[in-house]
Amino acid sequence: xxxxxLLVGGASLLFLGALLGVRDALFPPSNPVAEPELVSSDTAxxxxxxxxxxxxxxxPGKGYIPITPGSRRPPPVQIKQGVLGISKEGVGTxxxxxxxxxxxxxxxxSYFCTTxxxxxxxxxxxxxxxxxxxxxxxxxxxxxxxxxxxxxHNLVFLVKSEVILGTESIVGEAKLRPGTAAPTEDxxxxxxxxxxFGDSYVSSITKGxxxxxxxxxxxxxRAEQMSARAELGASALIKGITVGxxxxxxxxxxxxxxxxxxxxxxxxxxxxFLPTPPETEAMEFARNFPARVKDQLSAPVVLSxxxxxxxxxxxxxxxxxxxxxxxxxxxxxxxxxxxxxxxPWVSNLATLNKVRSGIDVITRAYDYFGANLSKVDPDLVTxxxxxxxxxxxxxxxxxxxxxxxxxxxxxxxxNSSMAQEGLPMVEFATARSQLFGEARGxxxxxxxxxxxxxxxxxxxxxxQLAKVQIEAEPTGDARWVTRIDTEYERGNGETKALARxxxxxxxxQSFFDTEPWPAVSGWLVLYQGDNRPKMPITNVxxxxxxxxDWLKFTAKNGLSVEAKSxxxxxxxxxxxxxxxxxxxxxxxxxxxxxxINGFGVTWIKFVPCKWLKPQ
Numbered sequence: 001x002x003x004x005x006l007l008v009g010g011a012s013l014l015f016l017g018a019l020l021g022v023r024d025a026l027f028p029p030s031n032p033v034a035e036p037e038l039v040s041s042d043t044a045x046x047x048x049x050x051x052x053x054x055x056x057x058x059x060p061g062k063g064y065i066p067i068t069p070g071s072r073r074p075p076p077v078q079i080k081q082g083v084l085g086i087s088k089e090g091v092g093t094x095x096x097x098x099x100x101x102x103x104x105x106x107x108x109x110s111y112f113c114t115t116x117x118x119x120x121x122x123x124x125x126x127x128x129x130x131x132x133x134x135x136x137x138x139x140x141x142x143x144x145x146x147x148x149x150x151x152x153h154n155l156v157f158l159v160k161s162e163v164i165l166g167t168e169s170i171v172g173e174a175k176l177r178p179g180t181a182a183p184t185e186d187x188x189x190x191x192x193x194x195x196x197f198g199d200s201y202v203s204s205i206t207k208g209x210x211x212x213x214x215x216x217x218x219x220x221x222r223a224e225q226m227s228a229r230a231e232l233g234a235s236a237l238i239k240g241i242t243v244g245x246x247x248x249x250x251x252x253x254x255x256x257x258x259x260x261x262x263x264x265x266x267x268x269x270x271x272x273f274l275p276t277p278p279e280t281e282a283m284e285f286a287r288n289f290p291a292r293v294k295d296q297l298s299a300p301v302v303l304s305x306x307x308x309x310x311x312x313x314x315x316x317x318x319x320x321x322x323x324x325x326x327x328x329x330x331x332x333x334x335x336x337x338x339x340x341x342x343x344p345w346v347s348n349l350a351t352l353n354k355v356r357s358g359i360d361v362i363t364r365a366y367d368y369f370g371a372n373l374s375k376v377d378p379d380l381v382t383x384x385x386x387x388x389x390x391x392x393x394x395x396x397x398x399x400x401x402x403x404x405x406x407x408x409x410x411x412x413x414x415n416s417s418m419a420q421e422g423l424p425m426v427e428f429a430t431a432r433s434q435l436f437g438e439a440r441g442x443x444x445x446x447x448x449x450x451x452x453x454x455x456x457x458x459x460x461x462x463x464q465l466a467k468v469q470i471e472a473e474p475t476g477d478a479r480w481v482t483r484i485d486t487e488y489e490r491g492n493g494e495t496k497a498l499a500r501x502x503x504x505x506x507x508x509q510s511f512f513d514t515e516p517w518p519a520v521s522g523w524l525v526l527y528q529g530d531n532r533p534k535m536p537i538t539n540v541x542x543x544x545x546x547x548x549d550w551l552k553f554t555a556k557n558g559l560s561v562e563a564k565s566x567x568x569x570x571x572x573x574x575x576x577x578x579x580x581x582x583x584x585x586x587x588x589x590x591x592x593x594x595x596i597n598g599f600g601v602t603w604i605k606f607v608p609c610k611w612l613k614p615q
Contacts, residue, residue: 152423163290
């Protein structure tokens with residue numbers, strides 16, 4: 001048979017796509033991954049060699065990649081059709097049975113979903129829909145679910161409006177079709193049956209049309225997720241969605257108040273003659289969807305289906321290889337009669353994918369702020385390697401099942417230990433300098449303002465000081481600092497400019513104005529774009545009394561900017577961090593309409609991440 005390679009798509013970054021960039025880090029020659037940790041039932045090659053073989057087939061430009069290189073079989077489209085249980089690909093039909101069709105209905109509902117599995121269940125995907133987030137979807141509804149990119153701790157608000165024409169279900173006994181021979185009790189015969197007809201068949205199928213709209217709120221912790229759910233759930237607009245509420249303004253207000261991004265996604269299935277509406281009209285469109293498509297469903301689509309294993313067909317049950325195939329399928333994706341599977345192996349794979357996503361987020365944060373991952377959190381480096389390798393081991397066993405060995409002996413338990421470690425959460429320590437000057441005027445705190453919430457949220461969003469400029473004004477025999485301009489940059493390229501103090505430069509209307517010329521330092525560029533030089537501020541000097549008289553910033557590369565007093569009378573200080581592990585993150589202090597009256601520095605340093613154990 002054609003070799004099949006299982007590749008990881010998902011609600012976040014592509015696992016094996018990420019492996020392309022970290023391949024050497026995962027399996028360095030000087031520190032190879034221990035083979036006993038990576039258990040594979042097929043010993044023709046080492047597991048590391050096999051993972052590397054899989055990596056070589058990846059096209060990282062796609063959101064997820066078919067598990068069969070070059071092509072993938074479409075999903076089943078009719079009752080009784082054969083199915084590959086893990087991937088839900090359609091194959092040949094082996095059975096016949098009587099069916100019945102129940103009446104249609106309209107459904108309009110909304111859901112808050114805290115996991116990708118909840119989103120899949122709310123959409124009406126098959127049980128164990130987390131499989132889709134590992135190997136890629138074979139359905140349009142699954143594609144929509146995956147397009148949201150719902151990563152760990154994101155909160156999704158989903159609206160579903162469906163017109164169900166009916167559900168066709170098998171009634172009575174399923175039998176082999178005439179001309180389809182039952183496999184004999186030998187491995188090769190059952191393998192040929194599996195390759196032709198899969199390990200299951202469609203036992204019910206629901207057709208119709210649907211409209212789906214979702215907001216994916218990019219919350220980054222469980223506490224933040226629950227807070228967002230409580231705030232949005234209390235919104236009168238969302239509570240009134242079924243009677244005319246338009247929720248777009250609720251999410252717009254939430255984004256402004258919380259600083260949390262919310263992406264909007266929508267999809268129409270089974271009604272290609274309808275254009276998608278503007279976001280501001282989405283809820284009205286959803287409520288009226290049944291009336292819009294009434295009597296026009298000439299090409300209904302499959303909205304949902306259920307499956308049954310061939311072990312439930314009398315002519316096949318009792319074949320030891322069929323029964324072994326059913327047991328193995330249950331171990332991978334879910335229950336089998338008489339067999340309790342506490343955690344299906346593909347669910348473990350989904351958990352490992354979430355762990356990987358969390359590790360990647362933290363790794364990117366360390367890199368963005370210039371922290372040394374190996375120094376700050378060597379345990380995370382070790383667990384990252386273990387997690388990737390365990391995912392690779394599980395993937396190989398799933399591949400082997402789908403390659404035509406569904407009744408083999410699978411050994412994946414040693415490959416799942418990282419699924420029990422919990423999810424990593426970024427941790428850092430903060431320190432604030434004393435206030436230099438006086439607490440007079442309006443307070444400011446860049447660290448909190450950047451995210452609209454807190455310094456923690458700001459760091460999670462990867463806001464970092466990119467450049468700074470100072471202005472000082474001559475007044476009598478001295479200059480006082482009148483304005484500090486800063487620009488912060490975020491990991492996604494977004495920038496935000498903040499100005500403290502108005503500064504007298506803003507007062508001058510022309511060259512002939514009598515307002516004195518201020519002294520402007522020019523910009524000290526610290527970070528800029530993807531090729532930023534990573535030159536943080538390492539030294540802050542200040543002279544202050546009732547105001548800030550003089551301020552100087554020096555970067556790691558020795559460049560500096562300052563706004564100097566003509567006749568400094570304040571106290572001179574060097575603002576020193578607690579130790580060299582801290583970096584200057586942002587500024588705080590007090591300012592009025594003309595002057596910077598008080599100034600302070602906020603430092604951060606990363607510490608080993610916290611692992612939240614599964615509940």
